[in-house]
Amino acid sequence: MEYSVVKTDALILGCGLSGLLAARGIAKSCPDKKITILGDGLGASPYVHGFNVPLHPDDSVACFEADTLKSGREQSNPALVDALCKGSLSVVPPLMKELGIEFNRQKDGSYSLLRPLGASNPRVASVGNHAGVAIMNAIRAEFAGNPNITEIGSTRALRLLKADGRVSGALTYSEKTETFTCYTADVVVLASGGFCNIYPFSTNMSDIGGDGIAMAFGAGASLCDMEFVQFEPSAAVAPAALRGKSVITTMFFEGAVLRNALGERFMLNYSDKGECVDKDVQAKCIFKEIKEGRGTEHGGVYFDATGVGREKLNELYASYVKRYADVGIDIATTPFEIAPAPHTSLGGVVIDAHCDTGIPGLYACGEVTGGLHGANRIGGNAGLETLVFGSIAGKSAAEYLHHAAPADLDEETIEDFVCDTLSLCGKKPVETELLTKLRAQMGEILSDKLNVLRCGAELEVAVDEFGAMLETLEETSLEGASAKLKFETIRLVNDLQTAYLLAVSAYTRAGSMGCHVRTDSVDEKEKYRIVIRNTPDGAAVTKMQL
Template sequence: MKVLIIGTGLTGLMAAAGLTGLLSENTSHTGEQEKKRLQVELIGDGGGASPFVHGFNMPLHENDSVETFLEDTIAGGYGLSEPDLALSLCYGSLGLLKDLEKLGISLEKQAGSYSLLKPLGSSWPRVAGTGNHTGAQIMNRLRNLLMNQEGVRFTPDSRVLRLHVEDNRARGVILWNRHLKKLQYRSADCILMASGGFCGIYPFSTNPVDSAGDGIAMAYEAGIPLMDMEFVQFEPSVALYPESLKGKSVITTMFFEGAVLRNSKMERFLKKEDGSGPGECINKDILSKVIYEEIQKGNGTRHGGIYFDATGVGKKRLEEKYGSYVERYRQAGMDITREPFEIAPGPHTSLGGIVISPEGRTCVEGIWAAGEIAGGIHGANRIGGNAGLETLVFGKRAGENILRYLEEQEEQTCREIEYDEVAITVEKESIKGFSLKTLCDLRRDMEDILQKELSIIRNGTGLAAAAYRLDAMAEEVKGAGCGEYPFEKLRLENDLICASLLAHGAKERTESIGCHNRSDGETGDSQYHVIIKKGRKGMEVNRSGEGQGYRNEKDNC
């Protein structure tokens, strides 16, 4: 039995660990037999945002509980988290201590107690980690263990660009091999989509270039429903300058330890001298909006942002707990223990995505999804520390559930399909294609639309124009051949489809809620999900009632 995992970040690696039993306590005889005939291939050309995970939420504080954690998560998402998914996330955090112990990874402690940071949106300190490089440390350990597992294979320098689905069942994928510079085919019994979020389609974001629209576009084209695509969380503090650090996020837990924000006049605009104002310790969606509005008032810094002043945290604490940030800026010629630095809000986490069941299944047989590519977990806003947790909990969960699914299937051998059988529809496009300059120009046009119309503040007129223009661009690129640049063409096509889905979701949600802000926002009920899927006549956009997102769609492609 063959399982393809699209993505080699924390989600994909945890899924592979779940599939191979690396983290299992008890393994059934059936499971052992299944794993002996299991082939797992992880395909990816990068780890996405996973290496930069500073820590993840765990209710380890003496006054904290999983119930309080769940309440914070649902309240932070404005009640739009799918209840079963939020429950799985919060209760799933309890099992991570044993998982990390099996990996030989210890969480940081101080005076015998876990060293926890308080993230925005949480009632108690909750972010646990191994230091400044938690994500990278877990990734390296998992990768090293998996490389020694029988039946596990890594395919680096490759990117999946198409799903192959027949009769509503997964058959395989088409990928681009960077080394060989050609398209290749892989057959599969199961496919896990773990390619991360799509904020990399924006020109300025915290995401690396490999976090873009491929996964979302492939799911849509395969007929898999998507939900709440309009919810893009903007990180309040993203480096603007020095140029070498542009796009790097700055952890907001520092606001609970004395860091403040200042405008170009070095004034605190969130808390006045008379003590009025909310201060910086507010939810990320609200903080990003306030910063954006301060910049729009003309109080921005030289490079178009505001100042992040961390000097109040203290040199000792900064170097002890936030050493990676101190060193990062030191290498760029700045000492953040003594001087403020310029930041601005930037797209950070895509909260909408593929409709999944609590087990991670989609409505296409054999296709699963986990991590940031899935929708419905966080609702309309994400509390700090839940992004890293999502990858660990749902990655492992998906892997274990796929293994159970395969145990229930009749013994079958995945048919090795010749590449040309499926890829002919892509190969035939090689006759005519755009020049590289045209592809680059179209990408810049897409980025301009996203930056202007799908930023922190949106309006109906701009969204309608954006949806119309992005639809037209997507059709233009889709109708052209690959020419000499198949990878660039197919990548742009996917990103345009994703951008179009984002625009249509934002246009459909006429009220402001969470990280979706409309300057022309209507009043009324906002407790619904925006569900988008590809129908027989094109894109279908509908609203689904609270708690009904996956229940309506998981069995109905």
């Protein structure tokens, strides 16, 4: 088995905002420690428009917390919500100052804030139209010239190395060199992002997948809220060049409306608030319009931003104006087609307010975690989550480095780990055709049975089908396969494992709650959290009362 071994002190899995903030926190507290950041893309971070910060005169941390808990249908972990909302002021403004970044302001000097769906006040602060890019560029500028910080791209983590009850590294694959490397480390921060790109149509980039969930689950970390997948109401369905690109929903507070193929402003039929409802409600209504035959040519509805006005569009939403202008559409005069698409996975790895997973040596932050958003997420909270919990994870991992003994790994332990990861139990050689078939089948099941609307009978079938597909892969063999084929096989296993856990959790929650909508039941009043643990007998599902 050909692979290399690289030793580092801190291993960051993910090079988006969460991962960079975690690395920054470790570097500040442990300047002599070697930090390695791995990733094969930047996930959603470059597309973060802004972050919720209660800077409006009528806003407050208390109001922000109340909005977040209400939007999450009281399913959120209060400790995580408290850390997020307080961190919006204790973490974000000092961070911006240290990085030399200013939030947008109006001509009178006040902050230019946008109001997201689910918020009581304007709250989204931005940096131009590309806050995520601005912050990442500033952090990388800080890292430049620091010999103890190494960022390696085109590299994907596949499995966490766990020995003597402690996570001490990960097996990775370089798509550039088509080689495997086992990184060993004294602490690991999982910041790999969400899993919505396991769906065939989503707003997510191609580097996003189920690896983070599968790796954490395999290492013994608990998962929660896996059934809650937030469908962005406004993902482009046409033209093809923009398919899957989402449009910020703060425009609905600026005069944008939704219309069906008949030109009707249909949201008024569902709520007197029109389009200014929570994302889960809006996605459900759009989906219903399409299903009932009032959809547009490409299977969506019209996002009509003409009411916003050209001046405000150019001032506040220039990136969206340019995006559509580049394909010949003037959004100041022409409505465009959108539909709900998987956007944010609200469930994931269970953490506490210090980003501790409960597994020694493993911390997690960002969208790979669960429990913060509950059953629905306010716009602007996903970006804020990366800043606040990325910073917290870095601080916690640094504290762990200060007190934990170095990981003690011998060559045999590492070799056994690599061989176990890159082998399956069966005898039939794995083939590319099988992987292609199973991935297509997975996509069909997700689209048909785990979409905006779900029902128990179909979810039960999904659980069985995903389980059977995993068994099919376990019956194959990777012996003699190329490194690339081994990588693609493990990637599919990870995505299928995540899809299976999503289906199990969705099937277990028999009632509707937030973005988990069951057509065969009424809204649930009972408050509980679904937690999944990995046991020798398989996935153990528990309902934890809230």
